[in-house]
Amino acid sequence: MTDVSTDDDATDGTSRANVDEASGRDGTAGSDGSGGGGGHCSAPDSDGEVAEEIAVVSFERKLDTAAEIVAGIGDRYRAIDVIEYHGDVFEEHWGEYDCFVGLMASGIAMRKTAPLLDDKWEDPAIVVIDEALTWAIPITGGHHGANQVAEDLATLGAVPAMTTASEAAGKQGVEKRAKALSAHVVNGGSTVATNLAVLNDELGPVARLDGPRAVLVGDDVTVLKRNGEPGVVIGTGSVAGAGEAQFLDAWNDALAAAAADWDDVEFVATGTRKADEEGLLAAAEARGVGVVAFDRETLLDFEGPTPSRSKELIGWPGVAEASALAGGREHELVVEKRRHENAVTAAVGR
Numbered sequence: 001m002t003d004v005s006t007d008d009d010a011t012d013g014t015s016r017a018n019v020d021e022a023s024g025r026d027g028t029a030g031s032d033g034s035g036g037g038g039g040h041c042s043a044p045d046s047d048g049e050v051a052e053e054i055a056v057v058s059f060e061r062k063l064d065t066a067a068e069i070v071a072g073i074g075d076r077y078r079a080i081d082v083i084e085y086h087g088d089v090f091e092e093h094w095g096e097y098d099c100f101v102g103l104m105a106s107g108i109a110m111r112k113t114a115p116l117l118d119d120k121w122e123d124p125a126i127v128v129i130d131e132a133l134t135w136a137i138p139i140t141g142g143h144h145g146a147n148q149v150a151e152d153l154a155t156l157g158a159v160p161a162m163t164t165a166s167e168a169a170g171k172q173g174v175e176k177r178a179k180a181l182s183a184h185v186v187n188g189g190s191t192v193a194t195n196l197a198v199l200n201d202e203l204g205p206v207a208r209l210d211g212p213r214a215v216l217v218g219d220d221v222t223v224l225k226r227n228g229e230p231g232v233v234i235g236t237g238s239v240a241g242a243g244e245a246q247f248l249d250a251w252n253d254a255l256a257a258a259a260a261d262w263d264d265v266e267f268v269a270t271g272t273r274k275a276d277e278e279g280l281l282a283a284a285e286a287r288g289v290g291v292v293a294f295d296r297e298t299l300l301d302f303e304g305p306t307p308s309r310s311k312e313l314i315g316w317p318g319v320a321e322a323s324a325l326a327g328g329r330e331h332e333l334v335v336e337k338r339r340h341e342n343a344v345t346a347a348v349g350r
Contacts, residue, residue: 050179051098051125051145052078058103059085062131066103069129073152091116099125099145101153106137113140120144121188129158137161143175143191171198174222177206180290182266183224193220205295210329231264232334235324235347238277242343247283250340257335258348267292269323269349271299271316294326302326304347306337324349 054077058066066082074080081097083089090100090112102109106128117123117140125141127149136153138146142164150160164173173195178185185191197203197220206224209215217223234251251268255261267290274280275293284291296316304321320337328349335348 051149053080053097054099054101054145054149055081055083055093055097056101056103057083057085057089057109062103065131065133068133069101069103069153069156072156073149076152087112094124097124099127099141099149101149102126102128103131104128105130106139110139125149127153129153133158135159135161138163143173148179165195165199173198174203174224178224180267180292181206181224181226182228182290183226186223186225187217187221190219190222194222205298226266230329230350231266232258232260233266233324233327233349234268235320235322235327235349236268236270236280236344237274237319237323238280238344239342240277241279242277243279244282244286246341246343247279248286250338250344250346251283251287253340254335254338254346254348257338260334260348262287262289265289267327269294269327271296271319271323273316274319292323292327294323298326299323302331304333304337318345320345320347321349323347 056066056069063082063084070080070082083093085104090109093100094116100109100113109126109128113126120141121144123141123144125138125145127136127138127146129136133153133156136150136158138150138161140146142162147160147162147164150158150162154160172180174191175185175195194203215223232255234254236247236251238247255265265287268280268284269292270277270280272293272295275291281291299317299319299322302322302325303317304325306318306321308316308318310316310318318337321333324335324347325331325333326349330350332350333347334350335346337345337347339345
């Protein structure tokens with residue numbers, strides 16, 4: 001058991017941006033092996049945790065702003081459409097998209113979509129944003145794509161007004177942990193209990209069980225299942241303040257040594273003491289992979305072969321090798337620690 005601490009089509013008033021496959025950010029298309037499909041997340045055992053296809057619903061007078069949104073965030077999704085608003089627009093396109101972005105007052109979107117809502121694990125997410133791009137407000141499906149889209153809209157200057165309890169408290173709920181692990185929640189009803197445990201600091205890390213084996217769980221146990229086939233894990237450490245480019249160069253070098261590429265990467269692993277490094281997080285965002293942080297005790301259980309002074313000085317093993325070993329399904333070290341510019345270390349595990 002391992003403990004782990006994401007062309008214009010003028011016939012129907014819809015304008016589609018021709019977007020290449022999404023970058024795979026937080027388990028979206030491009031890294032998880034998921035296919036197409038509308039209405040909810042199209043990952044295996046679809047549960048609506050991520051948004052891959054979104055529609056910006058806009059009044060005619062705001063279409064220029066809608067185009068600005070497409071230009072700003074469109075490359076992060078499999079597809080992004082602009083649909084001109086009319087009274088039945090949500091009902092007409094319900095089930096076609098993972099998330100609707102309503103470029104309108106929240107009251108309009110709420111009144112028009114409320115009668116359509118049925119199941120939070122199947123309903124599309126809904127975000128509203130004002131014409132000045134000041135506020136991005138998830139109103140349904142926060143953990144199922146809306147928060148993700150609101151965070152993307154923040155890159156255009158909007159403030160993401162998230163009200164889901166774990167995000168409001170600055171904590172990582174189980175859905176967000178699933179995304180970081182390129183996994184999805186199998187039993188959605190369990191997340192009420194487990195996210196409450198997150199808020200109360202009682203959940204602890206995710207326990208990884210590799211099979212074949214049978215597991216009996218209760219209703220308050222959230223089961224995560226990996227998207228796609230097992231790949232490799234990049235373990236990484238750094239000096240304080242290492243930059244995004246330094247992390248990316250180190251990771252690319254380690255992957256090349258492993259004869260692997262970014263399509264093979266499940267996630268980046270590190271220690272909890274490095275989990276808030278801005279350069280690391282920015283590099284992971286740039287490559288569209290999640291970051292998983294292991295605690296000291298777990299890393300000590302998976303200490304790598306290369307000696308590290310950090311164990312003598314602060315009691316931590318070498319983070320790069322230990323986290324690569326801990327994160328890999330086989331707990332096998334493919335590439336030992338490699339140092340880049342005396343700033344970032346990287347190793348590859350499987």
